[in-house]
Amino acid sequence: xxxxxxxxxxxxxxxxxxxxxxxxxxxxxxxxxxxxxxxxxxxxxxxxxxxxxxxxxxxxxxxxxxxxxxxxxxxxxxxxxxxxxxxxxxxxxxxxxxxxxxxxxxxxxxxxxxxxxxxxxxxxxxxxxxxxxxxxxxxxxxxxxxxxxxxxxxxxxxxxxxxxxxxxxxxxxxxxxxxxxxxxxxxxxxxxxxxxxxxxxxxxxxxxxxxxxxxxxxxxxxxxxxxxxxxxxxxxxxxxxxxxxxxxxxxxxxxxxxxxxxxxxxxxxxxxxxxxxxxxxxxxxxxxxxxxxxxxxxxxxxxxxxxxxxxxxxxxxxxxxxxxxxxxxxxxxxxxxxxxxxxxxxxxxxxxxxxxxxxxxxxxxxxxxxxxxxxxxxxxxxxxxxxxxxxxxxxxxxxxxxxxxxxxxxxxxxxxxxxxxxxxxxxxxxxxxxxxxxxxxxxxxxxxxxxxxxxxxxxxxxxxxxxxxxxxxxxxxxxxxx
Amino acid sequence: xxxxxxxxxxxxxxxxxxxxxxxxxxxxxxxxxxxxxxxxxxxxxxxxxxxxxxxxxxxxxxxxxxxxxxxxxxxxxxxxxxxxxxxxxxxxxxxxxxxxxxxxxxxxxxxxxxxxxxxxxxxxxxxxxxxxxxxxxxxxxxxxxxxxxxxxxxxxxxxxxxxxxxxxxxxxxxxxxxxx
Numbered sequence: 001x002x003x004x005x006x007x008x009x010x011x012x013x014x015x016x017x018x019x020x021x022x023x024x025x026x027x028x029x030x031x032x033x034x035x036x037x038x039x040x041x042x043x044x045x046x047x048x049x050x051x052x053x054x055x056x057x058x059x060x061x062x063x064x065x066x067x068x069x070x071x072x073x074x075x076x077x078x079x080x081x082x083x084x085x086x087x088x089x090x091x092x093x094x095x096x097x098x099x100x101x102x103x104x105x106x107x108x109x110x111x112x113x114x115x116x117x118x119x120x121x122x123x124x125x126x127x128x129x130x131x132x133x134x135x136x137x138x139x140x141x142x143x144x145x146x147x148x149x150x151x152x153x154x155x156x157x158x159x160x161x162x163x164x165x166x167x168x169x170x171x172x173x174x175x176x177x178x179x180x181x182x183x184x185x186x187x188x189x190x191x192x193x194x195x196x197x198x199x200x201x202x203x204x205x206x207x208x209x210x211x212x213x214x215x216x217x218x219x220x221x222x223x224x225x226x227x228x229x230x231x232x233x234x235x236x237x238x239x240x241x242x243x244x245x246x247x248x249x250x251x252x253x254x255x256x257x258x259x260x261x262x263x264x265x266x267x268x269x270x271x272x273x274x275x276x277x278x279x280x281x282x283x284x285x286x287x288x289x290x291x292x293x294x295x296x297x298x299x300x301x302x303x304x305x306x307x308x309x310x311x312x313x314x315x316x317x318x319x320x321x322x323x324x325x326x327x328x329x330x331x332x333x334x335x336x337x338x339x340x341x342x343x344x345x346x347x348x349x350x351x352x353x354x355x356x357x358x359x360x361x362x363x364x365x366x367x368x369x370x371x372x373x374x375x376x377x378x379x380x381x382x383x384x385x386x387x388x389x390x391x392x393x394x395x396x397x398x399x400x401x402x403x404x405x406x407x408x409x410x411x412x413x414x415x416x417x418x419x420x421x422x423x424x425x426x427x428x429x430x431x432x433x434x435x436x437x438x439x440x441x442x443x444x445x446x447x448x449x450x451x452x453x454x455x456x457x458x459x460x461x462x463x464x465x466x467x468x469x470x471x472x473x474x475x476x477x478x479x480x481x482x
Numbered sequence: 483x484x485x486x487x488x489x490x491x492x493x494x495x496x497x498x499x500x501x502x503x504x505x506x507x508x509x510x511x512x513x514x515x516x517x518x519x520x521x522x523x524x525x526x527x528x529x530x531x532x533x534x535x536x537x538x539x540x541x542x543x544x545x546x547x548x549x550x551x552x553x554x555x556x557x558x559x560x561x562x563x564x565x566x567x568x569x570x571x572x573x574x575x576x577x578x579x580x581x582x583x584x585x586x587x588x589x590x591x592x593x594x595x596x597x598x599x600x601x602x603x604x605x606x607x608x609x610x611x612x613x614x615x616x617x618x619x620x621x622x623x624x625x626x627x628x629x630x631x632x633x634x635x636x637x638x639x640x641x642x643x644x645x646x647x648x649x650x651x652x653x654x655x656x657x658x659x660x661x662x
Contacts, residue, residue, distance in 0.1 A: 034626065038626045160557060160561060166566070167566065168561040169561065170570060171558045171561065171581055171584060173570075177584055188590065188591065192594075195598050203626060223611070224607065226520045228519040228521060228534065231524035232534060234524070234601060235524050247586075251583070251587065255587075456625075457523070459522055464498065466500075
């Protein structure tokens with residue numbers, strides 16, 4: 001338990017953020033009370049003075065996001081032919097970016113669900129915006145398969161529903177599994193996110209000065225009043241949702257890897273795909289959480305709630321998942337040799353030294369070499385600037401992973417007569433860059449309008465929560481905490 | 483329904499969760515049953531003092547899950563075996579292994595939605611009006627940094643004067659009479 005007083009008096013620790021007993025960084029800076037937590041987090045939302053930088057950021061992001069609008073409009077008018085997808089490279093950017101975005105989302109669910117089940121309370125500070133990141137990443141991901149079906153206005157045909165054509169989905173296909181996996185994932189993520197925000201919306205309702213804000217937050221809070229019986233049911237529901245999200249998040253990327261692994265293509269048809277896809281998803285997701293958390297804690301001065309401890313722990317998760325991914329790459333190379341299959345062997349040779357071999361080496365450099373050689377050092381794990389840069393490097397690496405998997409297998413398959421190449425068009429790039437803008441836009445709106453850090457969950461970690469039998473008064477509690 | 487009138491209850495405000503749990507425990511021992519604690523975060527000790535243990539949320543979750551599993555299984559069975567049988571690379575029509583994933587996802591979807599909506603329904607939410615919102619200190623503190631115990635007027639032991647005296651022995655910050 002953290003202490004409230006000046007710790008460097010008892011122990012010669014100069015940095016107040018270090019726990020004198022463990023030498024670790026504290027999860028919450030000393031000196032915070034229930035009130036200060038509320039003021040700090042609710043203040044970001046309820047302030048009448050929106051920072052100019054926020055407007056600037058939103059404008060910039062919205063400008064970039066027009067790429068999505070223009071890209072989709074032109075695609076609907078012209079058809080998917082404007083993309084670089086063609087035979088033999090029929091999947092291209094559409095699937096690469098879909099897998100990339102949805103992978104990014106996975107860290108949010110991991111933080112909100114798996115770390116909750118493992119009682120990793122440090123995750124409380126970062127879980128809300130990690131969940132928001134999940135939802136916005138799934139929004140970006142969802143665009144691709146819907147457009148890639150060719151006639152996006154008929155995308156509802158993917159769902160099983162009675163229709164006059166008497167046509168139904170075919171459930172032995174991984175693409176039909178994807179529909180269920182991704183739509184369930186999106187729904188449950190939104191529900192979990194919203195349930196988590198109900199009490200905090202209540203706090204915002206109580207503190208809002210503007211009648212409109214009071215009204216909207218009042219409706220969003222559903223009239224939450226902090227009743228103990230409500231809280232117990234709420235906690236029970238949160239735990240169950242976490243228990244449901246955990247197998248869900250593992251199943252989503254597993255299902256996505258089945259899109260590849262079920263196909264009889266060299267380089268795809270392997271059993272290692274599910275675990276290494278899931279690990280890769282978490283890896284890129286944590287990188288994205290760092291990309292978002294580092295500027296946010298700086299901009300909104302949240303360094304005492306999102307501390308170096310969080311950055312250190314996230315970097316450790318990246319180290320672990322990155323190592324799993326490295327093992328996956330190694331095993332792919334081994335299997336292509338050990339399988340004694342001519343096609344597997346050629347695929348790997350082509351992947352490394354073929355015309356697009358540079359992609360593979362980029363992947364090894366950005367995803368394995370740079371992060372896994374440096375994240376072992378604690379000094380670098382708590383170096384904010386380094387982590388910020390590294391988070392971009394890892395996400396570039398994870399994009400290249402999907403590029404390598406999708407493209408190198410497809411453009412040179414079994415029959416040399418059907419070999420071709422893959423080249424993305426400007427429309428591919430426009431939509432992809434546009435989704436970054438869309439993601440940033442949504443995230444900025446979220447940061448401005450909703451509580452980014454769960455107040456009630458942070459309060460549970462404060463020293464004042466300790467229950468003293470006999471109901472001692474405030475002075476005694478402070479005394480004992482010291 | 484005409485609005486109810488009169489006193490809803492007496493609301494005692496405390497600064498720390500320990501005082502709240504102490505007061506709640508004693509109120510229960512004194513025979514009060516219709517009461518509720520209000521805290522800015524879940525305080526399990528307060529629930530124990532209220533003798534509130536069981537929720538039906540896990541049951542709802544289980545029922546939802548079973549419903550989802552059944553829905554998924556019947557849907558896929560009907561479509562792929564009877565409704566629209568297709569010969570896909572010679573695999574059997576009843577390929578149960580391939581059906582597992584949509585079943586699994588629908589199980590989670592139904593279970594998750596029943597848990598979430600079940601929790602909201604069991605809590606009686608959305609309930610945008612509540613008498614306690616009339617108490618000035620409640621709106622500023624209940625979801626911020628204060629801890630409240632409300633002894634409700636429909637308890638047989640409740641009497642405005644005696645209950646107030648009872649509550650005051652736990653030295654609360656204030657005891658407020660809340661109207662409907």
